[in-house]
Amino acid sequence: MKASPLNEMKSLGFELSGRFLLDRKKVKPELRxxxxxxxxxxxxxxxxxxxxxETANNLQERANxxxxxxxxxxxxxxxxxxxxxxxxxxxxxCEIWFLPDRTIEKGRLYMDLxxxxxxxxxxxxxxKRTLISRWDPNWNRR
Numbered sequence: 001m002k003a004s005p006l007n008e009m010k011s012l013g014f015e016l017s018g019r020f021l022l023d024r025k026k027v028k029p030e031l032r033x034x035x036x037x038x039x040x041x042x043x044x045x046x047x048x049x050x051x052x053x054e055t056a057n058n059l060q061e062r063a064n065x066x067x068x069x070x071x072x073x074x075x076x077x078x079x080x081x082x083x084x085x086x087x088x089x090x091x092x093x094c095e096i097w098f099l100p101d102r103t104i105e106k107g108r109l110y111m112d113l114x115x116x117x118x119x120x121x122x123x124x125x126x127x128k129r130t131l132i133s134r135w136d137p138n139w140n141r142r
Contacts, residue, residue, distance in 0.1 A: 005049050005135045009042060009097060017041070017059060017098040020067070022087035027080055029063035031096065036060065039101040040128050043079075043139065045086055045094050051079060051139035054128040059098055075141075082139050099127070 003011065018031035020043070036058045043051040055062035066083065069076030083094055101124055132140050 004047065006044065006047050009044075009049065009131075009135075012099060014040075014042060014097040014099045016095060018063075018096045020063070020083050020087075020094040020096065022084060025084070027067045027083045027087075029060070029067050029096070031060055031063060034059050034098045034100055037098070037100045037102070038124070040099045040124050040131065042097045042131075042137070043083075043094050044097055049135050049137045050082070050086070050094070051137050052128055052131045052135065054124045056124075059096075063096065079139060 015033065017034045018029060021028045021030055038055050038058060040052065040054050041059060041062070042049050042053075053062070065073065065076050066079050069080050071077065086094060
């Protein structure tokens with residue numbers, strides 16, 4: 001039996017880092033761990049993986065870009081709107097799960113994707129694209 005995407009995410013080494021809260025109609029990131037790390041992140045509501053992304057700098061900076069996007073950041077503006085919509089429908093929290101780059105670089109990551117096998121992949125962009133392809137999160141553009 002195939003594992004659910006959320007269980008698979010956990011088995012790959014993703015850890016709950018924090019959440020987005022809706023505070024007076026503004027999105028506010030609240031991170032407990034991995035604030036200063038780079039890697040792959042996922043936004044999760046309930047049991048559903050909504051979005052998968054990567055950060056080349058650090059998670060806190062990236063989360064802040066979703067909270068306060070500039071008008072030219074079209075992806076950030078779109079995801080900010082989706083976070084607000086989800087908060088109105090489901091409640092104020094969207095979990096932020098994180099797979100640190102150091103975990104990927106140490107070769108602990110292993111995914112069998114049918115014909116594609118990734119083992120110890122050091123490039124977070126490849127990991128992100130592979131996970132988007134596998135989980136098909138509905139906030140990622142196709």
